[in-house]
Amino acid sequence: MSLSGGLMLKLAFLLIGPAAFRARWYVLGIAGGLLVVLAVMLAAGLSQMVTQATYIALGGGFVLTGLAMLPAVVSLRGERRWRGLIRPAASIAAGGLVLSAVFLGGSAMALAFALAFILDGFVRAGMALIVRFTGWVVSCLCGAAELGLAVMLLSGWPLSPGLNLPFCVGLFVGLSGWLLIRLGLMLRGLEDEAAILLLPVFGARGWYDHAPVLIGDSPLNRPDDPPILVRVWTPTGQARSRRPVIDRYLAATDADGAFSTGHATLELAPDLYISHCPATDFDPAGRSLVNVLHGGAGNDVPGIFQRSYDDEVQDWRAADVSVAIRRYSARRLRAFWAGYKQDATYNITNRNCSVVVAAALEAALEGVFAGPYPWARLLWLLTDPDMWVAAMIRSRATSMTWTPGLVLDYARTLSRLVDHRDRSWGRRFQGFLARIDDDTPGMGANAG
The missing domain is CATH 1.25.40 (Serine Threonine Protein Phosphatase 5, Tetratricopeptide repeat)
Known part of the structure; x- marks a missing residue:
């Protein structure tokens, strides 16, 4: 609480x-x-x-x-x-x-x-x-x-x-x-050029080590710029047994017994694509759940960064869901990615596809509500139901890890917050219900 x-x-x-x-x-x-x-x-x-x-x-x-x-x-x-x-x-x-x-x-x-x-x-x-x-x-x-x-x-x-x-x-x-x-x-x-994500209160899991340090202002994108696209493959649709919470937010097995945790990517056209995967397919066979999900360095494996969404579709399948976010700082997003991609190490619970997407998204959204009345804006945000939802999602991710299901819910919530900030509470919540209850199809292959 x-x-x-x-x-x-x-x-x-x-x-x-x-x-x-x-x-x-x-x-x-x-x-x-x-x-x-x-x-x-x-x-x-x-x-x-x-x-x-x-x-x-x-x-x-x-x-x-x-x-x-x-x-x-x-x-x-x-x-x-x-x-x-x-x-x-x-x-x-x-x-x-x-x-x-x-x-x-x-x-x-x-x-x-x-x-x-x-x-x-x-x-x-x-x-x-x-x-x-x-x-x-x-x-x-x-x-x-x-x-x-x-x-x-x-x-x-x-x-x-x-x-x-x-x-x-x-x-x-x-x-x-x-x-x-x-x-x-x-x-x-805090230095003027340092992102707020670099403060120790954000850094317990090491997810924001590559938060940007930038000289000068980082203006938000123009209305005609392409949006950030968060794409998610959920494991739900291919699940052999129906376990609603586990299948959506953790992992599932398809009809052939293949293990899937889902996958999440982030794209900013024309040239930025964030997709972190293990270099070889992940097979948990013969291992206990505790060993599979251990977040320590002993579970680090080589990883790769996929080049584009089209390549993933060709090699795999199309994403189940995409979420567009139109208000962001491209400069902060690019600076974060430039630091993160220097190390391809992959860890299923501490450095996975969903962790990098969530961290990159937050880096891109820093300061989107900057303005002349920050205290009024702070009060407005703290009384917004979408902020409560976002906080609950972050709480679950902090106590466990980011998963594609949590990233999907988080991206939808942040999209309502930053792109539809003039909508009433009731309309925001109606949008939340319409999206969160979607029974989206999943994928049947191993994922990041």
Whole structure:
């Protein structure tokens, strides 16, 4: 939960760009300090009025977001309408639980928090134990901490039932405040030519080591320039057995038993094509899942960069889905790719086709919302449902790895954010439902 909130803050600063905040880095520090003070007051139960006001603000935000989603769902038909109701209903229910703590006590809200901590804690710790990427021990400890908080909420120990819920909410608020303080201090020392992705808060997995360092401005593309095209081959359509989440986001086997993780590429016409694959077909036969997905250097293999989409179609097949993004910085994208392609080493969970596409996309989108009113833009982004969706996707990728399914969802979400920023909440969410529920065909060969 706290990780998703932190990732949303980092993504918002990435899209606005560091230049708007560098001169006033102290404002971030002050805002973060105020949040830390609020967190201490909540955790210690120093003011009932402050606690209730915080609950009302959080609960009201969830309820309003759910209500904003409903108009889009009503326009859907049949089974998709009922599936679509899950998201706004969950948001409204979460808001209702938070608000109920103000009037009826926090037992229901504590149970909901505990369940969320248990689910996220098990997923985070479990995936870290399997993938064992750089920093996996910290991820395991975070998952264990979430499980510990769940036990505290359910047992009412060591804090009294009246304090354990404010403690958890205060912890969430405090971590957000601490992140703002860190960002402010880091932005103060960030050189003008360095990308925000080079800050340590982005660098835990080493995915942004090639973020651009550029002299001078990096203007956005013109309206008549070609868009960035993110293409995805998903393994879903060729799956021999139907396992919706696993097949879409991890891997599948086709009717012939061939293993497929899917594939993702990024293209900017006429001459930039990002496609990272292992030099030889990947065969997991005879290996345990833990060994296959290990993210350490022991699983590094030689890789290759495909030359063009036409070559991949000729050698393989056409992509299942493509997403166009029309607002970006071509200079930042090219600088990122110039650094990354110097090393073709491939790792199935830490340096794969999806990792490079996601990192390149974020490099290209730095500063797309730069403007004269960065603080208003920051507030607007933090209240946008698409930012919440993007943060959840990044949270899953951070705790596991980027996969073609996650890249597809992320590219669609970022496209709505940067290319359709004047659309209402309801229209954005309707577009999200229309795309995320697509049952796209997959591929039947090994992939990157």
